[in-house]
Amino acid sequence: MTNILFAAGAQRWTTYEPLLRAELPDATIACDLPPEEVDYIVYAPGSEVQDFTPFTRLKAVLNLWAGVENVTGNDTLKVPLARMVDTEGLTQGMVEYVTGHVLRHHLGMDRFINQPLEGWGQEAPPLSADRPVTILGLGTLGSACAAAIAALGFPVTGWSRTPRDVPGITCLHGADGLDTALRSAEILVLLLPHTPATRNLMDAAAIAKLPKGAAIVNPGRGQLIDDDALLAALDSGQLSHATLDVFRTEPLPEDHPFRSHPKVTPTPHIAAFTRAETAARVIAGNVRRGEAGEPFEHLVDRDAGY
Template identity: 65%
Template sequence: MPGPVILFAAKSERWDQYEHPLRTALSEVGLSDAVLTTQAAPETVDYIVYAPNSRMQDFTPYTRLKAVLNLWAGVEDVVGNDTLRVPLARMVDHGLTEGMVEWVTGHVLRHHLGMDAHIHGQDGVWRAGIVPPLARDRSVTILGLGALGAACAGALAALNFDVHGWSRSPKTIDGITTHSGKAGLADALGKAEIIVLLLPDTSDTQNVLNADTLALMPTGAIVVNPGRGPLIDDDALLAALDTGRIGHATLDVFRTEPLPPEHPFWTHPKVTVTPHIASETRAASASRVIAENIRRGEAGEPLLHLVDRDLGY
């Protein structure tokens, strides 16, 4: 008797990347008899491996569906789908987390050390005498203390940065000064010489950096956003950069992607744009996460990384 039917619903290039790693991972958890396919009669499908930018938007025909397993960490483009009435699991992948930690640590160190002045200043001028503080004298604030935020906070603390973290609900993390709630946000921003945004995109987090909150930060503070584009009010950030309230912004995510060529971020001298590369999902490690959840589903065990529909992540 064949195993569960697993429908891969993503763009064709993703299938080329994931087919072999998924088959390998399914075999490793004892599901070598699973039917992995890009086409199946809806009433036969048990699980959907899903990218929110796929053509599938109506889950109603999938009457036997047990769970949808998101390929992305972000679920804002699927969590509000009224036709989705089965458990939704987001991607929590060690490879994705490691990639994010490396990107965040690299850019925090870049700004902390003032590396841009030397990288871009190859003009014959000897720019000596500007010495950054040691990491222990530099305050870095992480907005969002989920899996990615906590991992980044831990890595920066290990480098001796004075790390503060903010989340909407109270959290305790060794070596990190944590803040929560509205009052806590003001405290966290006031400490943020460098701020890293790793919040999900929800109605509560959109425009968390706006004219009022940017004004709470130390003059010349650095903004690093590998989280979600809508976390920042673009116009407010540009105004703060123009006045010097914010010293620089390194942005990896945007409200519209790809970032339109006419957007002022491209040409602003205090903005670095990177093309949503802070952390890519790696097919091999992500496939193991998906395969384990399918094994759990077939064994009647609780699924990992389930999304709370009320919270939106």
Template identity: 60%
Template sequence: MINVLFSAQPKSWAEYEAPLRAAFTKAGIDAQLGTEFDPADVDYIVYAPSGPVSDFTPFTKLKAVLSLWAGVETMVDNPTLKVPLCRMVDHGLTESMVEWVTGHVLRYHLGMDKFLSGQDGVWRAGTAAPLARDRKVCVLGLGALGAACAQALARLKFEVHGWARSPKAVEGVTCHHGASGLDDALSDADMVALLLPDTPATENVLNARSIALMRRGSFVVNPGRGPLIDDSALIAALDSGQLAHATLDVFRVEPLPKEHPFWAHPKVTVTPHIAAETKATTASEVIAENIRRGEAGEPFLHIVDRAAGY
């Protein structure tokens, strides 16, 4: 029998215990699952950085760390972690992200804000949106989440361009990569959605220079990571009219401090990191499949490239 340690906050254990046990049974995994083991007896750790484990040295039998989080920027540099680290790619989370991104892109495309805030008796004729095919949407980041969002927007007939650090091929999406590719992807974009990981190479990818490449009066949605955007450059672009509005779900500090200028800015919508979250039922299926693979000697899914940071 294998031992699986659940290392996260206590409230997460209450949420995940039953779905994990059900997923293990369905996958035919004979395992002891719990929150307390002798570290020397642990085969797998179901892990969140907010949990009690930060030193993996005592876990001498450990085969893999299976993260409950999609982002791994707080884990990749842990020098005690010597075994494979698998990030969470959860189809439930992916569906949520697609819905959030598509919803806000459509909100901007259709100009809904001016109608929702303008129930004042003024007949705003002549403000119908163009067709989606006449809007360029740029998706920065073409991993599992970014590719899914880009394809959903392409199916709505937006002209979708995507960018990644390395070459990608996504059906229905014009893909760019590298430094020059970033400029091409952003050039004259009407809307930009950020779905990149947080790494030193992606910090402030949206800055004064890159924002200037976008069409004047364009829009930004960021459900990816807070450090992807230079906050000061974003505010300056909103104030100048280069950007019309930004909807931000992630921030450098969370919860977003009350004194942060985003809260009071008339051209910023703040949402409290709700674009997508891991779903216990579907995430448990991903965890169970990776343990099954580990025990069968098959490659793990979603292994993190420590050098790349994701």
């Protein structure tokens, strides 16, 4: 009998319980199991499980989120860790969020939404072919977003820390590649993981390399941006707008400047929301692979942090 511990929060259990039982009818799935009898742990940030040592027959930890920075540094975790890669739900949600906000900034829609129409100045935006977009991060989410944006006619540059090849995308990597990617980015999308190497990647010096008046869309990680540098660039006009779905502190504090700044659109971490129906299928698929002796999918490189 396969035993699965659901350690992803009691508030999610009522949603996931019937879905996981339907996918894995022969498994025992519960929120409370003797640690020495657990084969798999369904996990989420903030889980009550922080010490994995008692789980002596554990085969894998299956994370419900794409982000794994809250668990990769846990020295008691010795088994494979899989992150959530859900093309049906999570990835599609991110593609829709990024595409929507790239188009919003490209078309200048904020000028006409909730603002009176003054005069009749017919200044049209450029066509997509004349609006370079850069996406930092070419993993599953970044590559999918890059492909969707390119399909609309935008010239898309993608940057990653290691070489990648995405059809139809100008792919750059390394320090020199980052410099080139930033200098052409009239709209910049951040889809990198949070690691020591990416923390504050968009500091004052990096923001200064962007074309004047560029817009930033960040549905990746709040720690990628230096908040003070971002606010200063918005105030100076170096940046025209920032759409932010992730923050250093979540929920975003009521008194945070991002809530009231006229050039910031905050959204409540909804860009790549884990959909239970499709996530349950991903979790079940990895359990079946493990029980069949096959390699797990979507494994985290613990050294790289993602």
